[in-house]
Structures are given as C-alpha cells and as structure tokens.
Amino acid sequence: MSSIACKADFPLLSQQVHGRRIVYLDSASSSQRPQVVLDTMDDYYRTTHANVHRGIYAIAEEADRRYEGARMAVGGFIGAPDPEHEVIFTKNTTEAINLVSSSWGRCNLRAGDAVLLTDMDHHSNIVPWLTLAEERSLELRWLGIDEQYRLDLSELDHQLDGVKLVACTAMSNVLGTIPPFAQIAERAHSAGALVLADAAQLVPHLPTDVGSLGCDFLAFSAHKMLGPTGIGVLWARRALLEEMPPFLGGGGMIRDVRHDGFSANVLPWKFEAGTPPIAEAVGLGAAVGYLESTGMEAVRKHEMNLTSYALDTLSERFGENLRIFGPPDAEERGGVISFAYRDVHPHDMAQVLDQSGVCVRAGHHCTKPLMRHLGVSATARASLYLYNDESDVDALAEAMAKADTLFG
Amino acid sequence: MSSIACKADFPLLSQQVHGRRIVYLDSASSSQRPQVVLDTMDDYYRTTHANVHRGIYAIAEEADRRYEGARMAVGGFIGAPDPEHEVIFTKNTTEAINLVSSSWGRCNLRAGDAVLLTDMDHHSNIVPWLTLAEERSLELRWLGIDEQYRLDLSELDHQLDGVKLVACTAMSNVLGTIPPFAQIAERAHSAGALVLADAAQLVPHLPTDVGSLGCDFLAFSAHKMLGPTGIGVLWARRALLEEMPPFLGGGGMIRDVRHDGFSANVLPWKFEAGTPPIAEAVGLGAAVGYLESTGMEAVRKHEMNLTSYALDTLSERFGENLRIFGPPDAEERGGVISFAYRDVHPHDMAQVLDQSGVCVRAGHHCTKPLMRHLGVSATARASLYLYNDESDVDALAEAMAKADTLFG
Amino acid sequence: MTGLEDLYREIILDHYRSPRNRGELPVPPAHRVEGFNPLCGDEVVLYVELDDGTLSDIRITGQGCSISQSSASLMSAAVKGKSISKVRGLIRTFKAMMSIHETCLGEDSEGASSNGASSDKAAVDLEALGELAALQGVVKFPVRIKCATLSWNALAQSLDEIGAG
Amino acid sequence: MTGLEDLYREIILDHYRSPRNRGELPVPPAHRVEGFNPLCGDEVVLYVELDDGTLSDIRITGQGCSISQSSASLMSAAVKGKSISKVRGLIRTFKAMMSIHETCLGEDSEGASSNGASSDKAAVDLEALGELAALQGVVKFPVRIKCATLSWNALAQSLDEIGAG
Numbered sequence A, B: 001m002s003s004i005a006c007k008a009d010f011p012l013l014s015q016q017v018h019g020r021r022i023v024y025l026d027s028a029s030s031s032q033r034p035q036v037v038l039d040t041m042d043d044y045y046r047t048t049h050a051n052v053h054r055g056i057y058a059i060a061e062e063a064d065r066r067y068e069g070a071r072m073a074v075g076g077f078i079g080a081p082d083p084e085h086e087v088i089f090t091k092n093t094t095e096a097i098n099l100v101s102s103s104w105g106r107c108n109l110r111a112g113d114a115v116l117l118t119d120m121d122h123h124s125n126i127v128p129w130l131t132l133a134e135e136r137s138l139e140l141r142w143l144g145i146d147e148q149y150r151l152d153l154s155e156l157d158h159q160l161d162g163v164k165l166v167a168c169t170a171m172s173n174v175l176g177t178i179p180p181f182a183q184i185a186e187r188a189h190s191a192g193a194l195v196l197a198d199a200a201q202l203v204p205h206l207p208t209d210v211g212s213l214g215c216d217f218l219a220f221s222a223h224k225m226l227g228p229t230g231i232g233v234l235w236a237r238r239a240l241l242e243e244m245p246p247f248l249g250g251g252g253m254i255r256d257v258r259h260d261g262f263s264a265n266v267l268p269w270k271f272e273a274g275t276p277p278i279a280e281a282v283g284l285g286a287a288v289g290y291l292e293s294t295g296m297e298a299v300r301k302h303e304m305n306l307t308s309y310a311l312d313t314l315s316e317r318f319g320e321n322l323r324i325f326g327p328p329d330a331e332e333r334g335g336v337i338s339f340a341y342r343d344v345h346p347h348d349m350a351q352v353l354d355q356s357g358v359c360v361r362a363g364h365h366c367t368k369p370l371m372r373h374l375g376v377s378a379t380a381r382a383s384l385y386l387y388n389d390e391s392d393v394d395a396l397a398e399a400m401a402k403a404d405t406l407f408g
Numbered sequence C, D: 001m002t003g004l005e006d007l008y009r010e011i012i013l014d015h016y017r018s019p020r021n022r023g024e025l026p027v028p029p030a031h032r033v034e035g036f037n038p039l040c041g042d043e044v045v046l047y048v049e050l051d052d053g054t055l056s057d058i059r060i061t062g063q064g065c066s067i068s069q070s071s072a073s074l075m076s077a078a079v080k081g082k083s084i085s086k087v088r089g090l091i092r093t094f095k096a097m098m099s100i101h102e103t104c105l106g107e108d109s110e111g112a113s114s115n116g117a118s119s120d121k122a123a124v125d126l127e128a129l130g131e132l133a134a135l136q137g138v139v140k141f142p143v144r145i146k147c148a149t150l151s152w153n154a155l156a157q158s159l160d161e162i163g164a165g
C-alpha cells in the first residue's frame, strides 16, 4: 500500500521544509494540486480567457464551453441527475450553505419552525442557521455524539418532530466520522424535512452520489479536492432551485432590469451573480478528471487502509499517552485523525512537528461546539489524502516522539 | 504612441484566431493577464499553498503572509488609510456591493429612506438595491444622463433630499463616462448621505485614491485589472465596517460559536467567511505590482491618447454611418467605445469582427436601464487597455468595413 | 470570411430587413407570449391565433439580431395557416436542425431532449423546412443557435399554454 | 530542532505547568476582561485589582498553548504590586520586543502602532523585562507572537477600561 497517486504529480510535495521533505498531512483543511490542474488553469488563461455568457467571439465562446463543461463534469462526479441546471458555482462551501439559508431558508422557514443540526458540524454549517434562527425565531436542535464518536441517533425520530430542515455534515472534519447519511435523510423525509449535506469532506474522499445519499442540498469546495481556491459548489434538486428566490443580485443573474424591479434568469445562472470564478471552474473540472481517472473507489480504499495503518501505528507507539478523537473502525470514518498527546498543547505539537517538515493543523477546526463536547479547546489533526502513504504516517510518529525531548 | 505594456507580457495576445492575430478589445468585460500574474499564482500553488489564518507550519505561515501581503498591496493601490482592516476580499464586485446592501443596508435603511442610483449603472449596482428597496420599502431615485452622455447633476441637491446612500458608478462600462465623483460625494455628504463607488471600471484604468474620491464604500474586481477571476474587493471606511453586522456566516469570521449564538471576528475577517480565494489574492497582488510598475498615470495617459485616436479614426472613416455612445472628449471618459453601425445589429457586428480576430462585446452590457435611455436594445463595445495600441484600433476599423460587404 | 456568407444568406437578410407578419393581434382571441434571451437582450413577442386545429394567424414584434429576427419572420411565414400538428412537426424538425451544441451552451434543452430531437437529427428533413433551411448555417456558430431558436421556443410555449395538440 | 529550544525555554515550560496567580477575584472590586484569539481558540480571563495607583492584585484563568499561558503567568508575576505607570511601561516594552511581524500577521496592531512600539524596538530594555525576556525566542516564530501578546493586550484593555493612568 503506497500512495495511489504519484506524489510526483503534486509539485508542492517535492518541496523541502527546514531542510526536510515536506510531509503534508493537512488535506482536510486544503489539499494540494496535481500538475494537470495547474496546467489546465494556466492553459485557460493563456489561450482562452474571456468573460462568459455574453461573448460572440471565438475565445469567449470557448470560455463558455469550458466553463459550462466544468459544470457538467462536476455534476457527473456527484451523480447529479440534471447537472446543467442543478450545479451552482459558489465561492466555497460556506457560501453555498449561506445561499441555502438565505434564499431557501428565508422563504420557507417561519417562527417556531425547527432546524436540526449536529454537534459535530463545522461553523460553516452552523453560523448561517444561528443567524437565520435569530432573525426568524427558529428553533435549533442538535444531534449529539456517542462514546464511539458517532452521531447519536437514538432520539432522531423524536428530534425530527416539527423540523423543516436537517443540516448535517456528511463526514466530520475533526472526528472523521461518516454518519449514516442515507438513513438520516430517509427518516428526515418521512418527517417532512428537507436535508442539506455539508459534503466538504465527503466529496473529496468518497464516491458520492446525491441520489443514494438522499440529500436535497449538497455543498462542497474545490480546494479540498485537488482544485483551486475561490470556488465551491452547491447542488440542489432542480424543483427546489426553481422555487428559490435569487441570492446575490447583479450581472448575469437577471432576465430584465427596470427602474421598478427585475426578473431573474433561468437556472443555474439565477444564482451566479457577477463574473463567476471561470478559471477556477476550469481547474475544478481538471481536478474532477484527475480523481475520476484514479477512481474514487480506489481513493476510498487507499484512505481506509492508510487510516487503519495510522491508527495502529500511533496507538502502538504512544499507547496511553495518546488520545484519538474518532471512531476506531476505518470503515466508519475518513482519514482525519484528531489527537491529544500527553499534556502537550496542540499548537505546541504542531510547532514541534513543523520542525520535522510534518504539516498538521492545530486548533478548534471551526467546530467549537464539538470542542466543548470533547472537553478540549483544540486538537491536533493529521489528515490523509490519496497522495499520502505509510512513510508519511511513519514521519508523523517519529516527529511526535520528539515532543518528549522538549516537553520532558 | 504604442502600447505601454509589452504585448509579449500577455501570453493570450499572441494567440491566433481564425488564422489571424487576436485583437482583444473586450477588457471592460475582462482583461488578460501578464505572465508574471500567472507565474505568481503557479508559484504559490507549487511552493506555498495551505489554508490561511490557522496554520502553525511553515507553508501555512507563508500562505498567510502572502495572502495578507496582497491585502496590503491592494490597499496601497487605492490609497486606503488602513488597509489591514479595511480591505475585504470578496468574489467579485457584485458580491462586494451585495455585502454592502445586505449588511450595511439592512442595518441602516428604513421604510421611506431613499437611495440614489444612476441611469448608467451596471446591474450589479442596481439589482441589490432593487431587492433591498422591495424588502424594506425604500425609495429609489435615478440620476439621468444629458446629451453629452454625462450624468445630469442639475437637480442633484434636490434629488439628494432624504437620501441615505448614493450608489454610483465611478466610470461607465458602456459610455466610458467618468462622473465627477468627488463633487457628487461632497454634495451627498453635505446632504447626510453615504456614497458607494462602483469602481469596477475605475480602479483598472485610472489612478485611484479613496480619499480624493471621497467615497465611503468602493468595490472592484481583479479580473478586470490583469488579475485572476474569482476575487473582488470591498474597501470601506473602518468605522463603518466596525458597525456593520457580518454578511456570510461560517469558518474564519467568528470569534466564538455556541449552541445559542455566535460572536463575530475582528476586521477584516468578520467579512471573509469560509476559505478565501487565497491564490487569487496572491495573483491580484502581482497584478497590482505590474500596474504599479507601469504607473497608473501612464496607463491613464496612454488610454486617453488611444481613445482619442480611436474616436478620430472611426468617425473619419465611417462618418454618419457610425453613432458613438459616449462623451466626445477623452478627458471625460475612459477607453470604452460603444457604437452602432448603420442598421447592423451589434451581435451581427461582433460576429463579423470575430472573423477578423477582433474581439468586441455586443449586448446590453448589464445596463438595461441605460439601453432604454439610449433607445437601443444593445450596443457593440470595443474597450481598450494598456496592452492595446493603434494597430488594434486600425484592425477594428478594417474589420468593421467588412460588414458593408455582407450587409450590402 | 469563409463561413460568414453561410450565416448571413440573402434570404436571412431579406427577412431581417423586411420582416413578415410584423405587428400585434388583439388578445384575446389571440394568445400572447414572450421569448427572451437574457444573455443578449434579444426578444420576440408572438401573437398566435388558433382556429379549429389550425394556426390561423400569427404576428410578431420584438427586437434583436438578424438571426433572431429573421428566424421569427421565416417561422411566421412557415407556420401560418398550417394545422397544429404540422406546426408541432415543424418545430421539432427545426429544433433538430439546431440541436447541435445547444445543450452545452446551456440553453434550456428541455424541449430538445424530451422530444428526442437529437436522435431525430440524422433524419432532419431539410426539404420539409423549405426556406427555413437557410438558417442551417447557424449551427456552425454555436453561440447564435439561441438566436435562431428564440421564436421557436416561444411558439412551442404558446401552443403548450393554449393546450393545443 | 534548532530554534525550538529557543521557543520552549525551561522557564516557559515551568510557568505553563505551574501557572502563577491562577484563579479569579471577586468582581467588583476587581475588573474582569477577556482576551481571545479567534484563530486558535486560546483565551485568557484577567481579574485585575487596582489600589491607589498600584496594580494590587491579578488573577488569571483561561486555556491555550504553552506560549499564551506561560506568557500570562509570567506577566502576572511581573506586574503584581507595580505602579500603573510601571505596568504601562512594561506592556510597552514587552510589546516592543514582540512587535516584529505582528502587523503583517493581521493582529490588531492599534496598540503597537499608536504607542510607537516599533520605533521603541531598538531600545527594548531586556533587563527591565527580567524573566519575561525568556519569551524573546517567540519572535522567531511569527505565528506564535499572537499567543505571547494575548494576555498583554487584555491587560492593556483592562487598564483602559478602568481608566487607569
């Protein structure tokens, strides 16, 4: 089991840090890009760039073709039944969720309605609902977490009573937990609620099919799946999007504008105000191509194996000194490994690891409610992707051991 | 007077279209990028990429440094007194204006308050105000246009009565008109109104200083000023930003999140929810560097000269057959030349020009109220930038003449 | 300029300069429908009158490029006085001729895909189209296809709204 | 591991493990202020009591990394019992020692720039800082500077709020 993607495809991974090979273990925060993604964007800017949707000259038509082509590719990647209308390009996952809370939420949620969130969600899937709850006097409910770091679904049907929307992570960016999303969605639908999947961590790492997930909205970001910064995606069922009012107003999203009002454009452009992230969409298309040619089943399998290896290696080596926050079984989780080591604060741990060229994130990972649940203010988090292999995990273990020297 | 920027710096400009050298005259829609911008972004992805604001390892610190460095560079470019807090990265001009309408507007505008717009504004500076006006029962007023295609300010003081905000383009993307912004801002302030400058066309083409403009908010996009797609800028006076509630909610913009509410981060991050367009900010920084090393005074002078040359050349050659929509004096306008030629529809004109490799935009240019004022449904628009020269204008004239053959 | 002559055929320019069936009809009995291309601002307004299974009258107003306006004019001449089923057939045939690239340009392709237009393509009967075949050159200019189909989509919508055939 | 020993000096780890002046004070008479680093979640809560121009007592709670917590502890030991003007001077000196890079990291630099800290830099009097000089190594790790200054900014804010000297 070595990395399934050639590390040499990723220019950054051949960097040196403090005189050592970089060991990049922070892909849950943002991934690196393969050469082909950089080349594709570069090529776009060199040969094709023009604004989309309005041009009658050759490169503008080609820009349109590449931009809309990326939409189709992204739609195909997540099994969207109608990608042409249902895939909306946003600036990131966060904006995609804000689009839903602002457009769908303001239209469909009334005082007293409930929204069900979870204690393991990312701030990006919490704050928009806190804001709307305050504005519209909604009730927010929270799914808890059991001792195995899984969502506690024991009271789900009860908690669903009166709920209009379940907004839930499809994979935790701290615990790695992959909730049984399809089951949650089914029960939510039976209770008359719609379901939003925060798939920022799912889409990059597991084969994703909106149909089998059973969600009504799905949000994710390119920068976590080998694509560029500056672009994210909202997928939603077409019938919902058709009914939703526009989110941002401006060029491209209108059909007509008069002194006394405007009418909105058709899907998907109704939700894409202003010049969109064109080169970024093209880059995301290339990232999707790279992932598809590797095969998402293979990505998942590799990460599951590597996660098992990491959990075993670390537990064996550090025993009681190490606490891992997340399900023990790799089948139930992604390759996100949050941990506490002795009394070394996570920031100090990250600093120590950095000296060995090992990049991990330390902090609350934008999940303060989860931190409170875990009773910590921060964790150190190593996260794996298709370009990582055992040598990276070994390097992590080696580097962690050095904390002992410093912190006695 | 040749182009002041070496065309060879811009890879796209050496493309061939239909077997001819490309003549790119659509920079008002989106500009091309110099090699140094592409190289800088590429280098960023190859050597530095990591998520910002939270990392304790070397490349994450460097990513932070480059991202925040871009903020300072952009702030310097527009004369921001406090760039560190006042420059907000958005996804484009459109989002920047929506941020203002949504955050400042919802907080500060009450039923019956008036907002003053203009008949030459872009949909991106109209639709957000139409939406808010509808939501909050605001009154919208409109500055008209005189026969010289200038803003009609004869009734300004009267029209300002009861106005809380003037939202006005700093340079028209259709007429090229550069309104006397400082004067408008002064009179607006005397009347107790704040002033928003849609500077999407100003910042790329003229030396810009928020102090001398006298605006309170300023919005622009990187892709029109040699930078990448996927990023725009909102500048606003710090005191205003401090008082404004957050716009989008999510990671990065919070100080704390609890089950029952959240508190917002400090400036500028309060307004930057989710992973920002990091590589794009770095690219924008490089674009600003390129423009600064050319010198914005030189850019303006070059474009003024070239605009005069174009107006003269086209009028001489096509006489009565040509109607140009915009001020005749290059001092009062930028290098955006909208025109109608005989009874050839603008789309047909653009199609004809394309065959000669000449790229112009045809359509309503996201200014339907202006089109109504002009009594047309569309114009053809050639727009100039620092990389254009007389040969481009000559190629335009040559290609236009070919319409005669086809349309008899 | 190879290709452009293909787009701007004599007959197209003729219909652009002298549009047939220009004007309005009283509503009702006529049915009014608007076609609109938000990207470029082209618009057509159709007034359609049916009489006993026949499209008895049609008038058109609007504005736009030579392709959208001549296509509307050519269409009006082709459908006037025809039976609804013939009109439906003509719409199908015309859209089949135009269907290349249409979807990837993001035009609402409902029509094209649900009535199986693309599979019809091989079978496009140019003769049945008569003068309309002059618009064939448009398919080489994918961006202009939406111009050519604007009035046709509006007509299909009109028939749907009336509930005809 | 060159450099890291500079950051994690003995005395820092000692203050991290055994923080001085840990706890709370009744409010009032004490003044309570929170310092918070939203990026990493570190927090300190200060309880400050003034008595006749002297910082008579200080207690600290909170959580965070070795740098933020030891800096708070070292600070508490350094300022307790000192006159307000001495405390103000110490804050200035400490922030001057830390001022390198602080602004470009986006920390609110109000304090640093308005009291002219950067120009003071050459003149940082390490001796006056005593044990606090152990935190000097932090400047080599720009990201950690905000950890070190967290409690100091909170203390400055506290004095401002009380309106002391």
Ligand SMILES: Cc1ncc(COP(=O)(O)O)c(C=O)c1O
Binding pocket: A250, A251, A273, A274, A275, A276, B028, B029, B092, B093, B094, B095, B122, B124, B125, B169, B171, B172, B173, B198, B200, B201, B221, B232, B366
């Ligand atoms: C004057 C003006 N305002 C606003 C915009 C919108 O900019 P963007 O599409 O980058 O949001 C444009 C460009 O299209 C413009 O020319």
Ligand SMILES: Cc1ncc(COP(=O)(O)O)c(C=O)c1O
Binding pocket: A028, A029, A092, A093, A094, A095, A122, A124, A125, A169, A171, A172, A173, A198, A200, A201, A221, A232, A366, B250, B251, B273, B274, B275, B276
């Ligand atoms: C589960 C989850 N949701 C949402 C986000 C937010 O993504 P972005 O910052 O790209 O908007 C992230 C990543 O930080 C995440 O891990």
